[in-house]
Amino acid sequence: MSQSRRDFIKFVVVGSVAAGCPVDATLMAAPDSKSGAAPQVHGEHFEICHQVRDGHQFERPEATQKADVVIIGGGVAGLSAAYFLRGKEWLLLEKEDHFGGNAFQEEYDGQPFATGSAYAFRGDEGDHLAKEIGLTLLPIDNPDPTIVNKTFVPDTWKAGIDQLPYPKDVRESFRKFRDDLMKIKLREKMLELDAQPLSHFTAAYAPEVAHWWDAYGPSNWGATTADTSAFVGIGAAQDLASGEDAKRVILPGGLGCITHKLVEVLQPKYKERMLGDATVVAVVQDKDAVRVTYFHEGKLITVSAKAVLMCTPKHITARIVLGLPSDQKTAMRHIRYAPYPVVNVIFDKPVYNRGYDNWCPGNSFTDFIVADWTVRNTPGYKQKNNILSFYTPLRTDQRSTLLDEEDCKSLAAQVLADFQKLLPEFNVNPVEVRIYRRGHPMFMATPGHYTKTRLAAAHPMDRVFFGNADSGGPESLTSESIRLSKIGTEWADLVLAGKPGAKDLAEKALQAAAD
Ligand SMILES: Cc1cc2nc3c(=O)[nH]c(=O)nc-3n(C[C@H](O)[C@H](O)[C@H](O)COP(=O)(O)OP(=O)(O)OC[C@H]3O[C@@H](n4cnc5c(N)ncnc54)[C@H](O)[C@@H]3O)c2cc1C
Secondary structure, three states, X not given: OOHHHHHHOEEEEEOOOOOOOOOOHHHOOOOOOOOOOOOOOOOOOHHHHHHHHOOOOOOOOOEEEEEEEEEEOOXXXXXXXXXXXXXXXXXXEOOOOOOEOOOOEEEEOOEEEEOOOOOEEOOOHHHHHHHHOOOOOEEOOOOOOEXXXXXXXXXXXXXXXXXXXXXXXXXXXXHHHHHHHHOOOOOOOHHHHHOOEOHHHHOOOOHHHXXXXXXXXXXXXXXXXXXXXXXXXXXXXXXXXXXHHHHEEEOOOOOHHXXXXXXXXXXXXXXXXXXXXXXXXXXXXXXXXXEEEEEEOOEEEEEEEEEEEEOOOHHHHHHHEOOOOHHHHHHHHHOOEEOOOEEEEEEOOOOOOOOOEEEOOOOOOOEEEEOOHHHOOOOOOOOOOEEEEEEOOOOHHHHHHHHOHHHHHHHHHHHHHHHHHHOHHHOOOOOEEEEEOOOOOEEOOOOOHHHHHHHHHOOXXXXXXXXXXXXXOOOOOHHHHHHHHHHHHHHHHHHHHOOOOHHHHHHHHHHHHHO
């Protein structure tokens, strides 16, 4: 794309690189120019995060507040915990100035779109919770086309396999890969498969097969075939081939529609218990209580809680919970996270409405999603803007790209340029391009994570429960965040009542995901 065309389009850089790091709020102020062609930048938090990473000790004042349960982290795990705990006295502390974490929706001209997390499955915990709070998630048709070699292929892993624009032997290799993987007894071989990389299973086929999975894997679980647990990769391949992917459901805004609605439901009644810009810097378990120290409105405050639900990712949790057994802390820090920006490209006219999640191996993005896909055929609905969300997971050694605003804009420009070359009809200019950057949003489903690391990382303490998507699996799933938060609230009930069995309940819930 020429520089002049790029200058013509408004590029907006949004999001905190180090979302999830404890930061000093006084240093969070960042330029927020909403006018003119200047990019909007919200929060560039990494300097302070690095201080925390490097062991900066915050003062821990005496407790001046009390709560039955303190929930730390206001993503979908924390918000759903607050929802399940409605009858109790809880306090929710969230570092950012908004709730939602990685399931956060934004809007353009009144139209919601996702900044990350995309869809649930019919009947999963996300779908159930959505229904309970008044949202009906709609089914996704045409879920997984591929666009490659200037060809649109619907339904990649079923009938589409015959239409892949590759030589016949490569298409045959795709088919053989699919059929061979369908024969594997996944559950029976879970431990063995989880111990090895998916690349062991792609090596015998045409390179195009691994190439396809090197887009699908990073987008769905943050890792290429070489870094992916074979248990996770083969499970995904079986789901695609058997039609499980047809169970997907969502509304515009992706899974941010659920967190958005949870905030709407909770805030009128519990506004004073839901603190944004409240960064927890220390969690200390004593015999009868847990002291949680957080930074809010320029002050460090300590609240004494009977129980704490940690809904932060483990790379943060390991740094703020004091007194963790060393093997547990090591396991938490062993979990790897992918740097993962999402680029939203907004067209003021229809450009693409042929499939939901479009796989595009070999580009600066892995796939892109049509934001209003499931409502497009609703009677009376008129698409005002065609908003496409491009998934651009990076390798961990590319994380620093996100620290530099110009690098972010270049990445977004590359996404647009790659899209415009995919099919001739895509050579259209958008009205706006937004890049939402996140440094560590998705744990990588690496070998061993599911059957070993997460279990070692998430043992509960007497009064501290370790939730968040990274306690579940096998990949990062909103439904797992919600499932574990539900268990976390039952665990808290037992702890508050001084009844036995809390630890067992939590351990069983962790194992349940692995069954
Ligand atoms: C690009 C992308 C696409 C995805 N697509 C899907 C999908 O299609 N389907 C699906 O099910 N899942 C998807 N996921 C995964 C899903 O988004 C996550 O599993 C889910 O949002 C995790 O929610 P959580 O509440 O467990 O954690 P998080 O969203 O990580 O929330 C943690 C919260 O804790 C806050 N926090 C961190 N540190 C502190 C602190 N010290 N003090 C206070 N607060 C703190 C953070 O700001 C954050 O709000 C996707 C993820 C990404 C990144």
